[in-house]
Amino acid sequence: MPTWSIWLWGRRPHVTLLRAAVLGTALYLVGRYAFPPVHVSGLSMEPTVHDGTWRIGNKLKFHNRDPQRGELVMIRMAGWHAYYLKRVLGLPGETIAFRSGALLINGHVVPEPYVDGTSDWALNPTRVPEGEYFVAGDNRAVPLPAHKAGLTRRSDIAGGLLW
Amino acid sequence: MVKSWTWGLLLAGVLLGGAWWWLGGDRDLRKIMRQSERLAAALHKTPDEGLLGLATRSREVAGFFASKVALTPGDPLPPIQSRDELVTVAATTLHAVSSLEVQILDRELSWIEPHQEAAMRVAVEVRVEAQGERQKMLHTYDLKWIREEERWVVASVQPGESIRRPGASGQ
Missing domain, CATH: 1.20.5 (Single alpha-helices involved in coiled-coils or other helix-helix interfaces)
Structure with a gap:
């Protein structure tokens, strides 16, 4: 041979x-x-996750527990390859609001160390329904109306990030 | 040297796999998939495209839709209820932007009524340049495909977002 x-x-x-x-x-x-490669598209998660970079998802992350505030989650769009990448801000049953860019949960200011700079985000107190989460990106330079932020169902959260 | 039977086995496997995919799969679903790719390609606009080209393109885009449609694509586009209306909206939109590119990221397709009506959820990335400003947006839409005169056309489009604004109605 x-x-x-x-x-x-x-x-x-x-x-x-x-x-x-x-x-x-x-x-x-x-x-x-389990661990899909994720190509990040868009500026929504700047400065934490940069546009055009590759990360590894973790679809097993929330199999045995629910997402907690501050965790990054992959939210289902369509099929198996496309996800929104957002941060959990409001948990089921909580009341969430934004005042002059500050995040308020049940009326109390919650620090957001992952946000770079200040913003003018404003949102009237909104109750997060059971079985849903309030999610948003870290890039607060984008005005809230132009930002894909809001309520998502637990069943649409497909996982988190491994890396 | 690799034995000839190994090559034979490999080749037979590839051929059988190809035949299974081609004959065993659903041709209508593949046709709808191809139509959605053509629709996305038809929405592509380059900065150097002239008015005549845009008029032709608008009719081409409208040709992917049923004669009676129910399109609620969301802001900034208005609801559209006929193919003629769609030609006008497509021409206005394509004229208003310098460039437009729609890329399908992923989609899922299922029958509503086998070989007559199908539901598609599609995730798209839209890159648009207008008035010197470039934007990249991600959207999810629910499309209903129907068979009309032996062609697969879109009968309805509505946002199918998994993230909704507080106070907005559910999906």
């Missing part, structure tokens, strides 16, 4: 093919159901 052929296929080609098929299938399943 020529050297190049051994290098390419190994001494037992059918075993090499089988290994490649198993590895390919495992990578596909892990990528689809």
